[in-house]
Amino acid sequence: MLALLALGLLVTGFVVYARNQAGGQPQAQESGDGSSVVAKLSGVSPALLDRVGAGGTKSVSKAITGPPLTGIGGKPQILYLGAEYCPYCAAERWSLAVALSRFGQLQGIRLTRSGSDDAFPDTATLSFTQVRYVSSYIEFVAVETADRQRQPLQSPSPAQQHLLDTYSGGSIPFLDFAGQRTQIGSGFLPDVLANRSQDQIANSITAGDGPLAQAVLGHANVLTAAICRTTAGQPAGVCGSAGVKAGDLQLR
Numbered sequence: 237m238l239a240l241l242a243l244g245l246l247v248t249g250f251v252v253y254a255r256n257q258a259g260g261q262p263q264a265q266e267s268g269d270g271s272s273v274v275a276k277l278s279g280v281s282p283a284l285l286d287r288v289g290a291g292g293t294k295s296v297s298k299a300i301t302g303p304p305l306t307g308i309g310g311k312p313q314i315l316y317l318g319a320e321y322c323p324y325c326a327a328e329r330w331s332l333a334v335a336l337s338r339f340g341q342l343q344g345i346r347l348t349r350s351g352s353d354d355a356f357p358d359t360a361t362l363s364f365t366q367v368r369y370v371s372s373y374i375e376f377v378a379v380e381t382a383d384r385q386r387q388p389l390q391s392p393s394p395a396q397q398h399l400l401d402t403y404s405g406g407s408i409p410f411l412d413f414a415g416q417r418t419q420i421g422s423g424f425l426p427d428v429l430a431n432r433s434q435d436q437i438a439n440s441i442t443a444g445d446g447p448l449a450q451a452v453l454g455h456a457n458v459l460t461a462a463i464c465r466t467t468a469g470q471p472a473g474v475c476g477s478a479g480v481k482a483g484d485l486q487l488r
Contacts, residue, residue, distance in 0.1 A: 270345035270362050276438040277330075278337035282477060284444045284453065289482035291454015297411070297419035297462055298488050300403065305415035307375025312414035312466035314374055316364060317392060317400055319382040321351030324422040325409040326361035330437065331423055332411075333362055334456035335463060338474045340371025347434050351384045356426040360434045365389060373467045374414075381408070411459075414466035417487070423455030457483030 307313040316332065318325035326349070336342055344366040350359040364378035379390045392400060404410045404420040411419040428448045429437055440448045461484035464475035474480060 268347050270347045270434065271343075273347065273362065273434050273438045274333060274337070274342050274345045276442050277333050278342070280334055280337075280442055280453065280456075282479075284442075284449075285457060285479040286477055287479075288444070288450055288453040288457065289479055290457060290486050291450040293423050293451060293454040293458060293486070295419075295458050295462075295483075295486040295488060296421050296423055297413070297417045297458075299417050300415070302415045305399075305412055307377070311371075311373065311375045312463075313412075314376050314414065314463060314466070315396065315399070315412040316376070316378045316409065317396065317411075318364070318378075318380055318409040319386075320348050320361075320363055320365075320380055320384045320389070321354060321382055321386050322408055323350040323354055323356035323359050323426045326350040326356075326359040327424060327426040327429060328409045328411075328422040329362045329364065330429070330441070330452045331455040331459055334441070334453065335459035336369065336371075336376055338460055339373045339463060339467070339471070340369055340376075342376075343368040343370065348384055350426070351386065356430065359426045359429050360432055360437055361429075362434070373470055374463060413462045416466055417462050419462075423458060424451035428452075453479075454483075458486050459483075461487055 305313045305315060333342060346363045346366060348361060348363040350356065350361060352358055363380060365380045367378050369376040379392050379396060381390060383389050399412055400406060400410050403418045407420050409422060428451050437448065441452050443449065457479040460474065460480045464480060469475040
């Protein structure tokens with residue numbers, strides 16, 4: 237009997253090992269190239285964005301008086317500071333990716349999940365650690381300070397750290413819109429993203445699926461409106477759209 241039990245445990249252990257080797261990372265560790273997900277987000281229908289408007293979301297940004305934040309060639313710079321473990325950063329990146337895709341092209345996006353030991357654990361999201369952004373209108377700079385296990389990733393420059401300390405006291409996610417506005421926290425609660433993969437979230441967004449799409453796209457319109465204020469309303473087709481105008485009404 238003991239011999240059979242030992243054999244059973246041995247077989248079970250082998251099966252678990254084989255599954256782990258063949259199956260790769262469990263869902264909570266999901267990672268990899270995010271180009272297909274970004275392609276879906278950049279293809280969100282303008283008519284859907286107009287229909288959603290602000291989506292019932294309220295702007296969490298505020299106007300500031302400070303020196304302009306500009307990038308190469310004097311283009312307005314949009315600065316994001318966050319961390320992969322942060323569930324509110326996980327939510328914010330979805331709307332930010334949609335908004336940024338209206339001004340240019342996001343490249344180098346990878347998939348990740350928020351930390352397992354935080355609120356709204358294992359929220360599927362995107363990572364900006366390797367982001368590249370091509371735009372005629374704005375520059376986008378992202379700093380992810382830690383991975384989902386809270387290990388250090390990227391360090392803000394002294395100037396970026398000063399902005400974070402001055403306007404948010406170190407809280408993330410933090411956004412600076414060309415020195416004109418700042419935002420602390422996410423535009424909606426991460427709970428609408430629970431128990432979904434990145435593909436499922438992207439599909440729900442592009443389909444205009446219920447509360448999830450309302451939250452992500454509504455906040456995306458608000459973010460787009462904030463960016464449009466830095467670009468003098470360009471591109472006109474984006475900044476003059478009904479959805480962005482609705483989002484602009486939410487800016488304080």
